Amino acid sequence: MDNPLKFVNHRIEEYALKVTYRPEDDEGSIIYNASLIRHDDLDDLLRVLKDACRAGLCVSNRLSVVYPGESVGDVSVPGDMAAILTMCSITLDALLLRKGVPLNPIGGGIVEIQDRIPRRFTTILRYESTTIDPLQVLITQEMTSVRGVMNRGNGSILANLRECHMETEALVGDVLDSLLDGGVTGVLDVGVPNAALLGVPVTPEYFGIAMVGGTNPIAAFRESGKWAQTMALKGLIDSAEIGYIDDY
Numbered sequence: 544m545d546n547p548l549k550f551v552n553h554r555i556e557e558y559a560l561k562v563t564y565r566p567e568d569d570e571g572s573i574i575y576n577a578s579l580i581r582h583d584d585l586d587d588l589l590r591v592l593k594d595a596c597r598a599g600l601c602v603s604n605r606l607s608v609v610y611p612g613e614s615v616g617d618v619s620v621p622g623d624m625a626a627i628l629t630m631c632s633i634t635l636d637a638l639l640l641r642k643g644v645p646l647n648p649i650g651g652g653i654v655e656i657q658d659r660i661p662r663r664f665t666t667i668l669r670y671e672s673t674t675i676d677p678l679q680v681l682i683t684q685e686m687t688s689v690r691g692v693m694n695r696g697n698g699s700i701l702a703n704l705r706e707c708h709m710e711t712e713a714l715v716g717d718v719l720d721s722l723l724d725g726g727v728t729g730v731l732d733v734g735v736p737n738a739a740l741l742g743v744p745v746t747p748e749y750f751g752i753a754m755v756g757g758t759n760p761i762a763a764f765r766e767s768g769k770w771a772q773t774m775a776l777k778g779l780i781d782s783a784e785i786g787y788i789d790d791y
Contacts, residue, residue: 551677552670554776555636555648561779562637566718566725572779573605574631577618578761579772582611582625588764588771589791592627595760596788598693600700602632602729602757606788616780627761628785631776632729632754636705638718645708647746651677651756652702653686654731654741659696661731661753663742667704676775678703678756682765689763701756702731702741706749709736715752729755 549557563571580588585608595601609615609626620626639646652667666686668677678701681687691698707715719730731753734740740751756762761771 548674550671551673551675551776552648555633555670556640558633558776558779559637559640562634562641564634564638564782566638566721566727569725569782571782573782573785574634574637575616575777575780575785576629576631576757577616577774577777578627578629578758579620579624579774580627580764581770582623584764584769585625587767587769588627588760589788591764591767592760593788594693595689595763599728600689600692600755600759600763601629601788602634602755603630603725603727604788605630605726605782605785606791607784607786608791615784617778618774628780629757629760630727630785631757632703633776635718635722635727635752635754638722639705639707639715642714642718644711644714644718647706647749649704649706649743649745649751651681652704653681653699654702654753655699656692657697659692661702661741664702664704665699667743678758679773679775682758682762682773685765687759687762687766689759690766693763701759701762702753703756704740704743704751704753706745706751709748709750712736712750719752729757731755
């Protein structure tokens with residue numbers, strides 16, 4: 544078969560072997576998401592993206608626009624469309640696996656936010672049970688209220704969850720610090736060993752890490768009634784091909 548079915552957890556493991564990103568140098572390949580929109584809506588989307596970043600609902604400040612007729616990576620844009628490329632939060636899983644951290648990517652879902660504090664996952668799809676990225680599925684179900692979180696601090700956002708062995712807490716902390724230095728600010732919550740994180744149980748001797756989903760700005764854009772087609776976990780791209788939101 545040319546395109547055999549692969550569960551998302553297996554795709555994450557395959558990408559982990561190919562990601563070369565070094566946060567300390569801000570160089571190397573990353574996993575990215577791509578979203579198609581109507582070209583006429585580009586300015587509106589960029590405003591939403593900037594507002595989402597200010598609200599802490601973006602994985603990073605990395606962003607590139609692919610204009611009509613152009614191609615970047617595996618994305619070719621039709622003449623009346625534009626594409627937005629952003630860093631996928633699953634890049635964290637790849638970096639942790641490359642560092643030798645025993646890691647289980649659990650899944651993606653929707654997190655309830657109250658007074659800007661994450662409370663619990665209300666929905667989660669496990670990576671081992673789906674061949675489509677959970678956030679790509681959930682963004683089409685009109686279950687989010689990202690704009691409510693952006694404007695009032697209350698609502699529901701897209702997020703994902705992984706668990707790491709408790710013996711690697713210090714190493715995981717170093718990786719998270721290096722990502723923060725590189726402008727990756729999407730860590731939502733970090734748990735303690737042997738305790739559920741945001742209502743989701745973790746394996747004994749493991750602790751959970753939740754990150755905001757890289758497609759939250761697109762969810763906010765869709766909540767305004769605009770059209771967008773999201774391709775989460777689209778593939779790998781050199782980070783040099785992904786610019787910065789302040790460039791737009």
